[in-house]
Amino acid sequence: MRTTASRKAAVAAGMALALCSATAYTAEGATDFSRSKARGELISAEALYTLTTPQDVTSQLESLGFQGDSVRYGVDAYRLVYSTVDAHGSPTTASGLLVLPHDFKGTLKPVSYGHGSELFDKDAPSTDPQGFNAAAPVTYAAAGFAGIAADYLGQGTGPGTHPWLDVPSETSATLDMLRAAREFVPRTGSFLKRDVLATGFSQGAEAALGLGRALQQGEDPRFRLAALAPVSGAYAVRDAEIPAMLSGEVSAKVSVLNVAYSYAAFDRTYDVYDKPTDVFKEPYADKVEGLTDGQHNWQELAVATPGTLDELLTAKGRDLIEHPQGNLDEALRAADNSCKGWAPQVPRRMYFTSGDDQAVNANIRYCLADFMSQGAKFPTVDVQSEAWHGSRHFGSNVAATSQIVKWFLSL
Structure with missing residues (x-):
């Protein structure tokens, strides 16, 4: 991510x-x-x-x-x-x-x-x-x-x-x-x-x-x-990227941008939350979906979001990425399947x-x-x-x- x-x-x-x-x-x-x-x-x-x-x-x-x-x-x-x-x-x-x-x-x-x-x-x-x-x-x-x-x-x-x-x-x-x-x-x-x-x-x-x-x-x-x-x-978003963001191996601000974008994108495709306030704290819940619609750049999202995941996510939002289940689990399986279940036979x-x-x-x-x-x-x-x-x-x-x-x- x-x-x-x-x-x-x-x-x-x-x-x-x-x-x-x-x-x-x-x-x-x-x-x-x-x-x-x-x-x-x-x-x-x-x-x-x-x-x-x-x-x-x-x-x-x-x-x-x-x-x-x-x-x-x-x-x-x-x-x-x-x-x-x-x-x-x-x-x-x-x-x-x-x-x-x-x-x-x-x-x-x-x-x-x-x-x-x-x-x-x-x-x-x-x-x-x-x-x-x-x-x-x-x-x-x-x-x-x-x-x-x-x-x-x-x-x-x-x-x-x-x-x-x-x-x-x-x-x-x-x-x-x-x-x-x-x-x-x-x-x-x-x-x-x-x-x-x-x-x-x-x-x-x-x-x-x-x-x-x-x-x-x-x-x-x-x-x-x-x-x-x-x-x-x-x-391996589930097994490598998410732990790296939660542990601080990936910088706090990059983690915020990636989690904000991925949550909004996954929700559009897989319906991972009922409403933005389920996973995003105010005042960010009203901003993230609009700023990830393809009409804004990374700098605009960076300005409108906080510096840490703790400031961005509700308790439910953090718990869900730490322990993916339901539709988020399905979204992550789709994200993480490029290396699974096949053996390349070419150089x-x-x-x-x-x-x-x-x-x-x-x-x-x-x-x-x-x-x-x-x-x-x-x-x-x-x-x-x-x-x-x-x-x-x-x-x-x-x-x-x-x-x-x-x-x-x-x-």
């Missing part, structure tokens, strides 16, 4: 990244969603920007703290809107970012990247396509892959609110983004290979594992899993940083134990990241991306 965002970076660094719009592409017969309900069907595509030269790409990546040592191409960035299902299986739409090598004609291996946790829906990759969450797919495209990043449900241009930490819906939105990309890419003169390289950071690490399991189980026979590289995931590496200040290292131990119970070893790589805007957690995404792109190129 983490706070990650390009918006946080923008506040800290004073960055102002412009969205460049260009040509719009519309899927024929798919503009009316009532007539377009096949999962992964492309509804529309919009060209966002082009960085013509490798030097342009390197400059953009380095401005965000990412390395450009694997850049070989300029890039073309697109926003795709596609059909998918919501957390309850009902038809909806979602958006995502597709980044391709500039002027490339040929066959591309897809890299599916899951971005880290966001609160403001426009901090998603396709609506902040030159920001922190877009840097990894840009890196992969500039190295010669197709960089594909789902915004997730309720983020980017998707309707509704985001069901945060819900691995099943993260998985379905990510898989359907792959399907939409497969439909669109031929319009650029290229094609996607079957072999999918799955990666992601923080929340996106769980999404990458969820996608990996879906592909390995054959949920789309036109794709197959080729490699897995999750980065700094909170794979795989789990990236992390020692001393992660948000996704504590205990998450790795629980995830590895789950895989071992299925007979699968999962090699780990400590990227030993430096802090990015004050956080080693964010820094692990920067450091791991540079290492993963080189590994993917070697496969």
Whole structure:
């Protein structure tokens, strides 16, 4: 459970990244969603920007703290809107970012990247396509892959609110983004290979594992899993993250933000409380749900909430996260299932940083134990990241991306 965002970076660094719009592409017969309900069907595509030269790409990546040592191409960035299902299986739409090598004609291996946790829906990759969450797919495209990043449900241009930490819906939105990309890419003169390289950071690490399991189980026979590289995931919210927040291993303020957001998000999806005052003390009970609706950023939530969990939570609210039961138990089982019940059969590496200040290292131990119970070893790589805007957690995404792109190129 983490706070990650390009918006946080923008506040800290004073960055102002412009969205460049260009040509719009519309899927024929798919503009009316009532007539377009096949999962992964492309509804529309919009060209966002082009960085013509490798030097342009390197400059953009380095401005965000990412390395450009694997850049070989300029890039073309697109926003795709596609059909998918919501957390309850009902038809909806979602958006995502597709980044391709500039002027490339040929066959591309897809890299599916899951971005880290966001609160403001426009901090998603396709609506902040030159920001922190877009840097990894840009890196992969500039190295010669197709960089594909789902915004997730309720983020980017998707309707509704985001069901945060819900691995099943993260998985379905990510898989359907792959399907939409497969439909669109031929319009650029290229094609996607079957072999999918799955990666992601923080929340996106769980999404990458969820996608990996879906592909390995054959949920789309036109794709197959080729490699897995999750980065700094909170794979065990119940057993690792919650204890770390309650014990003070995660900072008090980060714990407040994460518990506030997760309670509100879980309630929208799983109905974990009857009314906000059941779990939140006044005056925060009237604020949290409104500030976690996707229209506000982490800074706004931080200003409106207290400094400690004791100030935020009622006795019932604290007891429920210490001893999850009922619908919260169900929500946590969905959040914690990315490593459970399957054994990856492809090249795989789990990236992390020692001393992660948000996704504590205990998450790795629980995830590895789950895989071992299925007979699968999962090699780990400590990227030993430096802090990015004050956080080693964010820094692990920067450091791991540079290492993963080189590994993917070697496969």
